[in-house]
Amino acid sequence: MTTHNGFDSLHSHAQRLRGAGIPALLAAEPDRPERYAKRVGPLYFSFARQKYDRAALDALLALAAERDVGGAFQRLFRGEQVNVTEGRAALHTALRGNLTDAPVAADAHASAAEVRQRMQALIAALEKTGVTDIVSVGIGGSDLGPRLVADALKPVEGARFRLHFVSNVDGAAMQRTLAALDPATTAGILISKTFGTQETLLNGAILHRWLGGSERLYAVSANPERAAKAFDIAPGRVLPMWDWVGGRYSLWSAVGFPIALAIGFERFEQLLAGAAEFDAHALDTPLQENVAVLHGLTAVWNRNLLDHATQAVMTYDQRLALLPAYLQQLVMESLGKRVKLDGSPVDSDTVAVWWGGAGTDVQHSFFQALHQGTSIVPADFIGIVRNDDPYVENHQALLSNLLAQTEALANGQDSEDPARRYPGGRPSTLILLDALTPQALGALISMYEHSVYVQSVMWGINAFDQFGVELGKQLASQLLPAVKGETAEVSDPVTRAVLEQLAAR
Helix, strand or coil, rough: CCCCCCCHHHHHHHHHHHCCHHHHHHHHHHHHHHHCCEEEEEEEEEECCCCCCHHHHHHHHHHHHHHHHHHHHHHHHHHHCCHHHHHCCCHHHHCCCCCCCHHHHHHHHHEEEEHHHHHHHHHHHHHHCCEEEEEEEEEEEHCCHHHHHHHHCCCCCCCCCCCEEECCCHHHHHHHHHHHCCCCEEEEEEEECCCCCCCHHHHHHHHHHHHHHCEEECCCCCHHHHHHHHCCCCHEEEECCCCCCCCCCCCCHHHHHHHHHCCHHHHHHHHHHHHHHHHHHHHHHHHCCCHHHHHHHHHHHHHHHHHCCCEEEEECCCHCCCHHHHHHHHHHHHHHCCCCCCCCCCCCCCCCCCEEECHHHHHHHHHHHHCCCCCCEEEEEEEEEEECCHHHHHHHHHHHHHHHHHHHHHECCCCHHHHHHEEECEEEEEEEEECHHHHHHHHHHHHHHHHHHHHHHHHHHCCCCHHHHHHHHHHHHHHHHCCCCCCCCCCHHHHHHHHHHHHHC
């Protein structure tokens, strides 16, 4: 679907710029490196290598104003029902700050602060025990965010607890995790918004048996009574979350319990503070200077006007290696929609396919296709200015590769040998963190959350429901008896044939 309906004001700019070289854009606008760069606290952004010019960007911003992106931010932060299909607010911003005078947002913020106090007390109590290892069981938003942040910010040495994450229902994941641990010095956290998630319940049951009971078992859920009852967990060890927080936006809540255990409660608070600082930028900054708006509009430009079907994320810091997987859920679950807020079909393509990896490893895997393949893949390149390790030469080499790849993708290189020619014209956004601190990482994740919201407003879709994940779950529940060898009605002929193969072996 590439009709571009609703983007008519941009069509002429896209036609004009589609074949433009990035060096030519830089030559036409000598101040481009400075004009297209923004700083928000510890984060620096350069959009100078995106394939738009001032006129095209102005047209994008005018359309964003027409679609009331600024007003949409106000409605989000004030706790209005932006999740219209489920009749809910989306108040993840209230988990880390209170930036409006809306009573619903203030109440949400107060509730979140109260739960954090409970979480802090549980951590303090755990620190006085002999527990050394924590197994966190969850999936999707109950796993990807905590796993990312815990891995990115865990200290090299001196951590009070070692965190282990299990998400996949595949029993091999739990088996391998528990094989290296001692149940006498291990505690577990079960995280599930509904506490009806099959993967978490099955893995939780394994962990419960292995621990010999629920004495060192904790839970986080929007259904705390069900969580307590399912595994006989004392109510004092069950932390609540709320239906006004989607799973993929929940790491700032008690879902961040594993994060606080991995990096310390004080640094968890710093993570929230960094996110809140970027929240203030997103809410209060005019559209033309607003980094979340610029990032979101860039995604719309690349998807709808230049017809790029995928978006890559390259993290030039091994500690952020899990960021692409986290962003896959945040972006694709939020924006993978085919109907508008009113239920009518969308009239343009929505989300691109997000993927990526950690540099410099990925340079030796899929970068050949990025440089010389027939498909253009826009990319976010993320680097860290100051390293924390003692290996200065390694960090210098890492940064030089980051700069080289963005330059080579944009500018290319001519050659008389066509096999050695680099066409260039590959757009990218460069994001630099001054250092990988909790504040900087919190701000970075907040930026991506708000970029997603901007895109949803531009497309007129709901970023906060995810009905598309439900059909497969329902079918799996219906097929489970057949997989067990029990009598079950199976209507799909291919599935029946595969079940026969399973039974025969």
